[in-house]
Amino acid sequence: MKLPALKYTAPTSVEEACDLLAADEDAKIIAAGQSLIPIMAMRLARPSVLIDLARIPGLTDIDEVGDYVRLGSMVTHANILNSPVVARNLPMMAEAGRNIAHAQVRNRGTIGGSVAHGDAAGEWPLVLLALDGMVEVQSVRGRRTIDADDLFIGPFMTTIADDEVLTDIWIPSRRAGxxxxxxxxxxxxxxxxxxxxxxxxxxxxxxxxxxxxxxxxxxxxxxxxxxxxxxxxxxxxxxxxxxxxxxxxxxxxxxxxxxxxxxxxxxxxxxxxxxxxxxxxxx
Ligand SMILES: Cc1cc2nc3c(=O)[nH]c(=O)nc-3n(CC(O)[C@H](O)[C@H](O)COP(=O)(O)OP(=O)(O)OC[C@H]3O[C@@H](n4cnc5c(N)ncnc54)[C@H](O)[C@@H]3O)c2cc1C
Missing domain, CATH: 3.30.390.50 (CO dehydrogenase flavoprotein, C-terminal domain)
Known part of the structure; x- marks a missing residue:
């Protein structure tokens, strides 16, 4: 089925994305569209405007910050599997990620999209929960963090609000156990x-x-x-x-x-x- 007519926008900062989300309650963020586009094609979602995060700098970084690994929300599954920071600090992630689909999917699908989508069968939501991680979200109201324990509340349901952008995923390093x-x-x-x-x-x-x-x-x-x-x-x-x-x-x-x-x-x-x-x- 073809997508319904809609607008598309590609902001260059998280603040701009937040303003766009706040201005239209039917606006929706798109990462790589791997879940969102099929959902739209099936008419299960009808956003008025898509807000593409691809042009926002800093969302594709993976850093070691103290005892944590910080992953930007637009980091792809392939980036994670190829990351020496992840291999060194989060071997569970490297192991789990091998199970995600195939190279074509891994090259485009994002950790932020996976976590925000909240699929019970997704590898990243499970790893985030097991390793006691948290996510950082931003809206026009400011920034807040949500512990993984408080994030996944039902099938495809998270506590990220409709007007919030998931910017970072924080996972404590765990090399053993x-x-x-x-x-x-x-x-x-x-x-x-x-x-x-x-x-x-x-x-x-x-x-x-x-x-x-x-x-x-x-x-x-x-x-x-x-x-x-x-x-x-x-x-x-x-x-x-x-x-x-x-x-x-x-x-x-x-x-x-x-x-x-x-x-x-x-x-x-x-x-x-x-x-x-x-x-x-x-x-
Ligand atoms: C053929 C195929 C096989 C797959 N197999 C697996 C698998 O084995 N395991 C697995 O875990 N996944 C699998 N996936 C899913 C996958 O790779 C993606 O992680 C998932 O579909 C999310 O896609 P995306 O990153 O393109 O996000 P999108 O589809 O663009 O977005 C998904 C949802 O999250 C919201 N969103 C996205 N980013 C943000 C953000 N930064 N802030 C707030 N909201 C946001 C969107 O508005 C939308 O509601 C598969 C996908 C395909 C197409």
């Missing part, structure tokens, strides 16, 4: 179950775990039941069994043409276990 697991029918397909685990050993006897799941559930989310079993206990593979069994049972799964809820529950149980073990081995 991480695991990433994804089950897809073929490498590059969206996962049927995605799991990411971060395990901190704050002194060897008191681990702190973030166990997260995507794709099998309606939004990327933590699994508190699994985290509680791991927290405060010395890590041992038996604990991974217990945490994955209880964690997998605690969730509500989606059911679609790729697999029933019951099938996903079984996959999740095993993938959570393996990913916790992987993170444990790396602590």
């Amino acid at each position: 991480w695991g990433y697991g994804e089950f897809a029918r073929r490498l590059g397909d969206y996962g049927i179950v995605n799991v990411a685990v971060a395990l901190s050993t704050d002194g060897i006897d008191t681990p702190h775990a973030r166990v997260t799941i995507g794709a099998a559930v309606g939004k990327v989310q933590r699994i508190p039941v699994a985290e509680e079993i791991l927290n405060g206990a010395e890590f041992a593979p038996d604990l991974a069994d217990e945490a994955s069994m209880a964690g997998a049972e605690s969730l509500s799964y989606i059911s679609d043409m790729h697999g029933s809820a019951e099938y996903r529950r079984g996959l999740a149980r095993e993938l959570i276990r393996r990913t916790i073990v992987e993170a444990g081995v790396r602590t």
Whole structure:
């Protein structure tokens, strides 16, 4: 289906983009259009004007800032996979990103678009949540940060307001204690179950775990039941069994043409276990 008629604009600063968003409640930001254009073609979104971020300088940078990696929202998946800063500080990101589609998609799709779109099957929302990251957004009202824990609230729903531009993604460096697991029918397909685990050993006897799941559930989310079993206990593979069994049972799964809820529950149980073990081995 062809797109409906609409206006297009390409501001050269974040401030200008914010002004344009504030001036028209039906205006919408476009990054690479990989999700937005199909949605528009299906008439699920009818923006009056597209605000293209491609000409705004600084949104494609990846920097090491203290203990964090800062990624501009227009950084592409390919930029992330080719970045020595990411390889050094965020190996989970490098591992997860290998699962995103194919070279053509990775060359254009952006981290900001992926996070703002809030797809439960997206690799970046899950990594951001597992690694306890945050995003920085700007509007005519000013700037604010949103913790990943407060960001993803439902299927394709985030707490970024319609008039806010996502400018930066901040992720704390994590070189150890991480695991990433994804089950897809073929490498590059969206996962049927995605799991990411971060395990901190704050002194060897008191681990702190973030166990997260995507794709099998309606939004990327933590699994508190699994985290509680791991927290405060010395890590041992038996604990991974217990945490994955209880964690997998605690969730509500989606059911679609790729697999029933019951099938996903079984996959999740095993993938959570393996990913916790992987993170444990790396602590
Ligand atoms: C064939 C194909 C296969 C794919 N496979 C995968 C996959 O395996 N895994 C995966 O994670 N993704 C996958 N994707 C999605 C992907 O690569 C993009 O990350 C995602 O579609 C977002 O696209 P985009 O960056 O072009 O953003 P757009 O489509 O331009 O924008 C998406 C949404 O985010 C909003 N938005 C974008 N940027 C900002 C911003 N800076 N501030 C505020 N709002 C913003 C837009 O208004 C829109 O609502 C696939 C895409 C395609 C086409």
